Amino acid sequence: xxxxxxxxxxxxxxxxxxxxxxxxxxxxxxxxxxxxxxxxxxxxxxxxxxxxxxxxxxxxxxxxxxxxxxxxxxxxxxxxxxxxxxxxxxxxxxxxxxxxxxxxxxxxxxxxxx
Numbered sequence: 001x002x003x004x005x006x007x008x009x010x011x012x013x014x015x016x017x018x019x020x021x022x023x024x025x026x027x028x029x030x031x032x033x034x035x036x037x038x039x040x041x042x043x044x045x046x047x048x049x050x051x052x053x054x055x056x057x058x059x060x061x062x063x064x065x066x067x068x069x070x071x072x073x074x075x076x077x078x079x080x081x082x083x084x085x086x087x088x089x090x091x092x093x094x095x096x097x098x099x100x101x102x103x104x105x106x107x108x109x110x111x112x113x114x
Contacts, residue, residue: 002076004098004107011099018096025090032085040078050074079105 051061086097
């Protein structure tokens, strides 16, 4: 499980003013989303990306006794890459980027309506 460095409350507050940054950096946000979303994918494409990242075959990954640890480590690496891209390309601060990531992954509950 990935440890989020902020409380839910801190991220909710950070996200309250984020809409303006998204509007100002819409092209950068779309670029980050397209590049990173297409890079890692879902389902079998994600499994292939994980295996490739570790330099093993998909079959070796699936049969590995460390399968869940490898997937978790890969997910953490991807999340940090996305957060870094949101910070550098879209101009979000760290708290905002973590908030967006948690919101997108469903780990941020009870968000106010924008």
